[in-house]
Amino acid sequence: MEVGVMKIMPRQYLAIMRHEVLMLWHDTGLRHIMLWASLLGLCLFLLVYRSQAITAIPTAVLDLDHSSTSRQLVDQIANTENLNLVASVNSFDDLKFLIKAGRVIAGVVIPENYGRDLSLGRQTRILAIIDASNMIYATNASSTFLTVSRTISAQAGISTLVANGVQFNDAQDAYQTVDFQEEPWFNPALNYAYFLVLALALNIWQQCCTLAACMTVAGETGRDSWLQIRATGISRWSFFSGKALVQLVAFFLMALPIFLLSFLVLKSPLQCGFPVILLFTMTFALALQSLGAMMSSLARNPVDASRLGMIIALPSFVLSGYTWPIEAMPHWLQSLVWVLPQTWFFQGFNYLAFKNPGWGFISRYFLALLIIAGICYGVAAIAISLGNHGARRVES
Amino acid sequence: MEAVIKVSNLVQGKGQRLVLNGIDFEVMPGECFGVFGTRGAGKTSLLHILAGIDSFRSGEVTVLGCNVRTNESFKASLGLVTQARSLFLDLTAYENLDFFAALKNAPRSRIDQVSRSLALDECLDTPVGSLDAGLFQRLSLACALLNAPQMLIADELIKDIDLDSRQILLTALGNFLSGGGTCVWGFSDIGCCPHMSRVGWLEEETLSILSPEQAAREWERRLRQVAANGSGRDEDHA
Numbered sequence: 001m002e003v004g005v006m007k008i009m010p011r012q013y014l015a016i017m018r019h020e021v022l023m024l025w026h027d028t029g030l031r032h033i034m035l036w037a038s039l040l041g042l043c044l045f046l047l048v049y050r051s052q053a054i055t056a057i058p059t060a061v062l063d064l065d066h067s068s069t070s071r072q073l074v075d076q077i078a079n080t081e082n083l084n085l086v087a088s089v090n091s092f093d094d095l096k097f098l099i100k101a102g103r104v105i106a107g108v109v110i111p112e113n114y115g116r117d118l119s120l121g122r123q124t125r126i127l128a129i130i131d132a133s134n135m136i137y138a139t140n141a142s143s144t145f146l147t148v149s150r151t152i153s154a155q156a157g158i159s160t161l162v163a164n165g166v167q168f169n170d171a172q173d174a175y176q177t178v179d180f181q182e183e184p185w186f187n188p189a190l191n192y193a194y195f196l197v198l199a200l201a202l203n204i205w206q207q208c209c210t211l212a213a214c215m216t217v218a219g220e221t222g223r224d225s226w227l228q229i230r231a232t233g234i235s236r237w238s239f240f241s242g243k244a245l246v247q248l249v250a251f252f253l254m255a256l257p258i259f260l261l262s263f264l265v266l267k268s269p270l271q272c273g274f275p276v277i278l279l280f281t282m283t284f285a286l287a288l289q290s291l292g293a294m295m296s297s298l299a300r301n302p303v304d305a306s307r308l309g310m311i312i313a314l315p316s317f318v319l320s321g322y323t324w325p326i327e328a329m330p331h332w333l334q335s336l337v338w339v340l341p342q343t344w345f346f347q348g349f350n351y352l353a354f355k356n357p358g359w360g361f362i363s364r365y366f367l368a369l370l371i372i373a374g375i376c377y378g379v380a381a382i383a384i385s386l387g388n389h390g391a392r393r394v395e396s
Numbered sequence: 397m398e399a400v401i402k403v404s405n406l407v408q409g410k411g412q413r414l415v416l417n418g419i420d421f422e423v424m425p426g427e428c429f430g431v432f433g434t435r436g437a438g439k440t441s442l443l444h445i446l447a448g449i450d451s452f453r454s455g456e457v458t459v460l461g462c463n464v465r466t467n468e469s470f471k472a473s474l475g476l477v478t479q480a481r482s483l484f485l486d487l488t489a490y491e492n493l494d495f496f497a498a499l500k501n502a503p504r505s506r507i508d509q510v511s512r513s514l515a516l517d518e519c520l521d522t523p524v525g526s527l528d529a530g531l532f533q534r535l536s537l538a539c540a541l542l543n544a545p546q547m548l549i550a551d552e553l554i555k556d557i558d559l560d561s562r563q564i565l566l567t568a569l570g571n572f573l574s575g576g577g578t579c580v581w582g583f584s585d586i587g588c589c590p591h592m593s594r595v596g597w598l599e600e601e602t603l604s605i606l607s608p609e610q611a612a613r614e615w616e617r618r619l620r621q622v623a624a625n626g627s628g629r630d631e632d633h634a
Contacts, residue, residue, distance in 0.1 A: 015498030019484075026486040224480040228539070230449045232499045233471030 016242030067115030213292020214309035475540030530561025
């Protein structure tokens with residue numbers, strides 16, 4: 001228990017903060033990671049998602065009918081925006097080989113007598129094969145096939161009705177009774193770059209911050225220099241709060257160039273305005289620092305602190321529900337993921353960037369992050385006060 | 397005259413093993429009290445307790461009138477040189493001095509004073525991690541003396557260092573003591589005895605207080621005994 005400690009003077013507090021800046025700066029590896037990792041990630045992710053949407057899915061056709069109707073269908077597939085007809089094969093085995101070899105992602109098998117069945121108004125079955133080993137490709141291919149099949153079915157239906165003596169316009173009207181219009185909001189072009197690039201860069205940023213914050217306590221108490229700090233009589237709480245303050249500012253400054261590059265240069269969507277997103281990020285940085293400080297205060301040594309940091313930082317983005325909806329997770333996990341500040345941040349960030357739902361809605365996200373920070377700092381303070389940090393050496 | 401350090405029935409352990417078992421002693425102002433013991437005897441444990449770094453199992457320790465369990469204000473008048481390299485190795489010598497001066501609320505002018513008295517001027521811009529053992533110890537003592545302490549706790553102050561640094565350190569220590577300071581010095585080289593006022597011989601978890609001459613004679617006696625036993629064994633083997 002820490003009692004009767006000396007009152008800290010402003011000069012001492014400033015010295016602790018300056019010392020933390022020096023320590024961060026002297027740690028070359030950490031400095032480079034903190035300065036460049038997120039920015040480099042942003043640039044790399046931008047390159048990866050530069051096409052913004054998946055188009056030209058490599059597709060092969062197996063036409064077993066060889067009729068003019070089937071050739072018409074092949075032309076239709078070839079003219080589809082998202083499919084790129086790269087091969088026409090003669091057998092099912094050839095198609096299978098191309099998909100297995102990864103040369104095509106989708107295959108269309110047009111059955112024998114396709115043209116004849118269509119002209120007779122009989123049901124015919126076209127097989128659309130999709131390589132589902134890549135989910136993103138598969139989802140896009142599946143969606144494209146759905147659109148194509150809708151058009152072809154409608155055309156076939158209209159032709160059948162016309163063949164049965166119904167006027168073309170009447171037949172067309174019959175198929176357009178229900179007009180099902182899709183209208184994607186907030187990201188109309190379903191732009192992957194808008195959705196993912198900044199979030200992925202912020203994920204790297206939060207991982208770096210968490211790992212750095214995990215050294216707040218253990219990074220000091222694990223060094224021999226901690227003996228000298230203890231011998232000065234400076235209160236542990238004052239010492240670590242000074243360090244935390246510097247880290248908080250550093251985390252925020254690290255995020256600034258990411259936002260500037262993303263919103264001002266790359267024109268990523270930002271509906272809420274710059275001040276709000278900065279305030280939200282600052283609040284998240286506070287929660288992150290508190291989380292790292294808590295784990296650091298509970299860890300036995302710096303290595304353990306790093307391990308704890310990685311356990312939290314690495315899966316947190318996936319658990320945040322940004323890429324996979326929280327509602328689709330197991331029920332028990334759905335509640336658990338909200339314990340992490342990352343979940344509140346990435347969910348809130350998505351709302352702010354794409355929707356700007358207003359203060360009444362988003363205030364709960366700020367509040368949650370502040371509560372998490374309060375709890376984590378509380379636990380850290382108790383652990384620091386109770387723990388006999390630095391009292392490990394019993395030597396000669 | 398009141399004792400600067402009062403230790404009463406002090407018990408300390410490491411896991412299941414007892415390191416200090418009910419030791420008692422006092423250190424008077426102006427003394428250079430040596431704590432002698434071989435490796436593992438418990439010197440560092442005792443010095444860390446006196447410096448208020450480590451907690452202990454039981455007993456009472458008063459330093460500069462403060463019970464170390466409940467009052468850390470004595471640390472404002474304390475200087476510490478540890479056996480471990482306990483400065484910031486990534487920072488330069490000056491950055492270390494500057495940081496500890498601020499933490500100890502010492503005026504900046506003290507940095508120049510202690511740097512000069514310990515002949516550190518040429519290494520102030522050098523990262524501490526690259527200093528040799530002698531320079532490192534000089535810097536450690538400089539940091540410890542920044543706040544003009546009343547009490548200095550030093551663990552293996554001059555062990556395994558060059559002769560120049562040894563002389564500089566002993567001179568600085570002499571000045572500190574002649575200025576009214578008190579020192580508790582942990583050492584394992586019996587040759588350091590002449591620098592002590594009294595010696596606390598730490599062995600088998602207990603502390604025996606001896607004069608420096610008595611400590612040196614006891615060491616000599618044991619050396620002769622070991623030598624005799626060794627030659628006896630040689631004859632047995634032969």
